[in-house]
Amino acid sequence: MGRTYPLNHWYAIATSAELTDRPLARMICNIPLVMFRDKDGAVAVLEDICPHRKAPLSSGFVVDGAIECGYHGAQFDAQGRCIHIPSQDVIPPRGMTVTRFPALERHDMIFAWIGDDKRATPDGIPDIWSANTDPGWTAVHGYHHVKANYLLVLDNLADLTHLAFVHRSTIGASGRTGWFNNPLRVAIDGDTVRTSRTMRDISPSGFMLMTGRFAPTDRIDRFQTSDFFAPAFFTVVLGGEPAGTQEEMQRPHHIVLNSVTPETEETSHYFWSVCRTAALGDQHITDEMYRLTRLAFDEDADMLERQQQAIRTDRSGRPLMNFQGDQGGAAMRKVIARLIEAETEEQAA
Ligand code: FES
Ligand SMILES: [Fe+2]
Incomplete structure (x- = not known):
């Protein structure tokens, strides 16, 4: 390879x-x-x-x-x-x-x-990090060393249908419907890939309940917009509004900022921040958000490391398969492959 x-x-x-x-x-x-x-x-x-x-x-x-x-x-x-x-x-x-x-x-x-x-x-460097330090947001930061190729970490961020499985007992416990029943929209623009999804008339997420933005019995419309900036930055904006009130939702409830840096071909540095716009400065919520995010990314890292191990011993020689949820990840890999190819051609010239 x-x-x-x-x-x-x-x-x-x-x-x-x-x-x-x-x-x-x-x-x-x-x-x-x-x-x-x-x-x-x-x-x-x-x-x-x-x-x-x-x-x-x-x-x-x-x-x-x-x-x-x-x-x-x-x-x-x-x-x-x-x-x-x-x-x-x-x-x-x-x-x-x-x-x-x-x-x-x-x-x-x-x-x-x-x-x-x-x-x-x-x-x-795309200007996506300001929520880390802007007083209009409250942020928690973390770092995971992941024994897996950085593309596998990016795949994980790009395909959120894994929530109901990898995170079945934590952040994915609220079920599968929203992520499975609503199509992913994918837009490629140069070296960036935007994937977005709107989920109508569903329950609020755990983080939205935690900050008091919504109550457990509320029905809401939720959106997720993810932007990939090649080769290694990935933001996920998540928000929601009372069901049926807004056609175009834009107000974020929280943003997950991700930076995935190759360490070697089989290991990565994963830096993350979760920045919220609700319940600013509430230390208890900050601690809880950090604890839950860390737990969820521990679950991701565990799966990614097992996946890397399985790929290492794979005898088939077959490429990875793409499901519908992989459209964003596949587009992302195409952009990265183009950048590597351009560099290789430049070096050869
Ligand atoms: S001063 Fe660095 S190895 Fe001797
Ligand atoms: Fe995950």
Whole structure:
């Protein structure tokens, strides 16, 4: 199997809260990276290997905004230039640099550009993260390390018919009707895929009951609009209105922001936020929302890891099959395949 992710893109690599005054190591797209903050607090991302004897830089410390190798103390600045070698005055003129990757910090998330750094553009990150920090929302954040290819995680987000099965005893307990009886609309626009579904005259979701937006006996119309931004960002907007009152529903009750970053071909970093517009600032609801979301994504991760294991030992050689609910996921995979192909052609040219 070839590489399943394109390189010339921004990927989420950490949350802001994770990056303190110590180096943070993380493998992204099969490249070991180390992150740290420079003197001004800006994020620096370097390849996690010291050119001296190839120890991981992340085994060291952050000293005055530079990273100090934990083995013999060589220091590197945010650009990856060696600025100090404790045991000698002279820095070798060649060979003592570390590859650096463009990085950006926005709305409590840290992103890195993994491919050709000359092509990195700040506007390449879709502006979908503001609900993480905007006072009009209350957000909970989480991270799952998933032992499955990132496309399997994206498939899981794109096909919500799994709710009634994977989450039968948690967030999917309210039944299957809404998700099964209403067709999914799919619209592809360049590198984005929008899937949406309207579900009329059904019960409110568990989260809508939790915030007090609706009562258990209410009948409501619900909508779900998911946007995929290739290759690795995925938002799900969920909302509802009293049944029969609105043709076009747009007001979100909550948004799930997802960022799925390949770690290796068979493992992923999954960053998520659930941001709500109701019961703002209510800590009990915030804690409960975090607990339930974490539980649900634990259930997803468990299934995804079993799925990856089954794919690894699959003897059939047959491709994955698509059900109707996979239309969004299939469109998403097509966009990603096109991006990888374009990169491969460029490299060959
Ligand atoms: S291995 Fe890093 S300074 Fe020696
Ligand atoms: Fe799920």
